[in-house]
Amino acid sequence: MLAFLLIVFFTWNNVSFILYYLFDNSYNYTFFNLVIALFFQGIIPITLILLAYLHPDKMFDAVKQSNLILSVFTIIMTTLLFISFIINPKEVTDFFIVLMKNDLIVNPIQTHKGGTQLRFSSIFYSAYSLALYCNVMIVFALFYIKSSIKKILILLIIIPLLIMTFNRNGIAVAAISISAYFCWRFLTPFFIYYISTIIICIVIGVLLTPLVLNIIDYGFGHSSTAGIFTKLSTLGVRFNAWVDFLSPNNFLELLIGKGFVQGLAQTTFYLDNGFYYFISQNGVFWLLLFFIIVAISFIKLKWIYNKSPDNETAACLTLFIGGLFAMILNNSFYENIFLIFYWTFPLLLVFKTEYNNKNIFGFYTRV
Numbered sequence: 001m002l003a004f005l006l007i008v009f010f011t012w013n014n015v016s017f018i019l020y021y022l023f024d025n026s027y028n029y030t031f032f033n034l035v036i037a038l039f040f041q042g043i044i045p046i047t048l049i050l051l052a053y054l055h056p057d058k059m060f061d062a063v064k065q066s067n068l069i070l071s072v073f074t075i076i077m078t079t080l081l082f083i084s085f086i087i088n089p090k091e092v093t094d095f096f097i098v099l100m101k102n103d104l105i106v107n108p109i110q111t112h113k114g115g116t117q118l119r120f121s122s123i124f125y126s127a128y129s130l131a132l133y134c135n136v137m138i139v140f141a142l143f144y145i146k147s148s149i150k151k152i153l154i155l156l157i158i159i160p161l162l163i164m165t166f167n168r169n170g171i172a173v174a175a176i177s178i179s180a181y182f183c184w185r186f187l188t189p190f191f192i193y194y195i196s197t198i199i200i201c202i203v204i205g206v207l208l209t210p211l212v213l214n215i216i217d218y219g220f221g222h223s224s225t226a227g228i229f230t231k232l233s234t235l236g237v238r239f240n241a242w243v244d245f246l247s248p249n250n251f252l253e254l255l256i257g258k259g260f261v262q263g264l265a266q267t268t269f270y271l272d273n274g275f276y277y278f279i280s281q282n283g284v285f286w287l288l289l290f291f292i293i294v295a296i297s298f299i300k301l302k303w304i305y306n307k308s309p310d311n312e313t314a315a316c317l318t319l320f321i322g323g324l325f326a327m328i329l330n331n332s333f334y335e336n337i338f339l340i341f342y343w344t345f346p347l348l349l350v351f352k353t354e355y356n357n358k359n360i361f362g363f364y365t366r367v
Contacts, residue, residue, distance in 0.1 A: 001296070002293070002296050002297065002300065002347070002350065003049060003050075003052075003053040003351070005289070005292065005293050005296070006045075006049045006293060006347075007046055007049060007050075008289075009286075009289055009290065009293060010041075010042050010045045010046045010049070011042070011046065012282060012286065012289075013041055013042055013281065013282060013286075014038050014041075014042035014043075016257065016259055016281065016282045017034060017037050017038055017041075017042070017259055017261070018034070018038075019259075020257075020258065020259025021034045021259065024258070024259070026258060027258075027259070027260065027261075027264070029259075029261070029264055033261070033264045036264065037261045037264060040334055041261065041334050044336075044339070045334070045339060048339060048340070048344050049344070049347070052344055052347055052348050052351055053351050056348050056351035056352035056354075056355050057352055057355070057356075059344075059348050060345075060348040060349065060352050063340060063341070063344070063345050063348065064140075066340075067136065067137075067140055067341070070133070071133075071137045071140075073123065074122055074123060074124075074130070074133060074137075074161075075157060075158075075161065077122050077123050078120060078122040078123075078130075078161050078164070081120060081122060082120070082164065085118070085120075089118070092118070093108075093109075093118050096108035096109075096118060096121075097109070104125075105121050105124075105125055105126060106125060106126045107119070107126060107127070108121060108127070110166050117166055119164075119165055119166045119167065120161075120164040120165055121165070122161075124337070125335075127165040127166065127167045127170075128165070128167050128169060128170055128330060128332070129335055129337055130161070130165050130167075130170075131162055131165040131167040131169070131170020131171065131173070131174070132170055132173065132326060132332065132335070132337050132338060132341075132342070133337050133341075134158055134159075134161050134162035134165070134170065134174065135162070135170060135173050135174040135177055135322060136319070136337065136341045136342075137154075137158045138155065138158055138159070138162070138174055138177060138178065139177050139181070139315055139318055139319055139322070140315070141154045141155055141158065142155075142177075142178070142181040142315075143181065143184075143311040143312070143314060143315035143318070144311065144312075144315065159174075162174055169326065169329045169330055170326075172325070173322045173325055173326045176198065176321065176322055176325050177318050177319075177322045179194075180194060180195065180198075180314075180317070180318040180321065180322075181314075181318065184314045184318075188309065191305075191309070191314065191317075192302055192305060192306070192317075195298075195302075195317050195318075195320075195321055196298075196302075198321045198324075198325065199294070199298060199321060199324060202321075202324050202325060202328065203291060203294075205328070206273075206275045206276075206328070209242065210242060210243070210246040213239055213242060213243050214243060235329075238272045238273070238329060241269070241270060241271055241272065242271070242273060242276060245269075245271055245276060245279075245280065246276065246279075253280070253283075254279055254283065254284055255283050255284060255285075256282070256283040257279060257280060257281050257282040257283035257286065258280060258281075259281060259282075260277075260280040260281055261281070262277065262331055271331070272329055272330055272331060273327070273328060273329065273330075273331070274326075274327030274328070274330065274331050274332055274333045275287060275290075275327055275328070277331045277333070278290055278333075294324065297320070297346065297347060297350065298320070300350045300354075301313065301316060301317050301320060301346060301349065301350060302317075304349065304350065304353050305317060312349065313349065316345060316346040316349045317346070319341060319342050319345060319346055320342070320346040322342060323338060323342030323343060326338065326342065
């Protein structure tokens with residue numbers, strides 16, 4: 001059932017891309033743009049879901065092993081970059097700017113009242129991607145490493161890497177994950193209530209934010225005088241984009257979408273919210289289907305946790321809510337790090353448990 005809905009979700013996306021390209025190509029996408037969209041936002045997710053469903057045990061172990069390899073590589077490369085930055089900051093900054101001009105990375109420079117600041121992205125496309133992965137490393141360290149000393153030592157390495165991204169959204173996701181760990185560790189009976197509360201708040205926030213933004217006055221929209229962690233201008237820009245897009249004047253576009261793919265072609269419109277991004281692609285009903293998938297996924301993860309409240313299930317639930325929270329201020333859903341660790345990994349636990357226990361809800365029977 002869950003795998004079927006996920007395949008329907010991504011297949012719907014691919015079909016709509018083709019239809020919009022053929023009959024209403026308002027963003028002037030080229031055929032190459034269409035192929036890129038189909039590959040990264042359809043074929044890759046569907047492939048991941050099929051592999052996760054058909055080989056859950058192998059895939060689950062593979063993700064954990066890949067995290068170990070990737071984390072070591074990330075820490076080494078980021079450390080080397082930081083040492084190089086200390087020795088010659090200008091050359092390292094110029095190197096990142098060259099990468100940005102060649103569209104290999106995005107937004108490496110952050111402006112604030114003190115001037116500019118390099119945001120480390122290490123081996124990733126953006127500082128936000130590195131921040132998301134730092135949170136993955138934090139979750140794995142907290143939930144999988146048994147030794148308290150080793151756990152603390154690893155966190156003392158990862159958290160500075162996270163701070164070096166200067167990405168407040170990623171840091172906020174890490175704060176949510178760390179708080180979830182402490183809730184699981186010291187307030188175990190309330191862990192599921194904590195996870196449930198965050199999910200409910202996210203859904204309510206997504207639904208009510210357009211109404212609230214049309215009522216209140218958020219005059220900080222263009223302020224650039226604050227510090228790197230306190231400036232609100234980027235948040236104001238996001239709010240403006242949400243209000244403009246979610247206007248009743250765009251009723252038809254909100255209802256059926258318009259096949260928008262952020263980052264393709266020469267579009268000047270950006271919508272930094274994963275949930276509203278779904279609406280811009282295929283309309284509000286596609287978002288509702290996503291919420292149904294989220295609800296089913298959470299119910300199954302909750303069932304597994306109630307049967308066995310171990311560290312692995314708690315880690316998957318923590319990544320699950322961390323991913324949902326990350327979508328509030330970024331279109332992170334289709335990023336590789338997000339798809340693998342925040343989405344596929346928790347689902348792998350569901351598929352693995354269903355496979356090994358024959359039938360949790362009557363949707364999966366082992367052959």
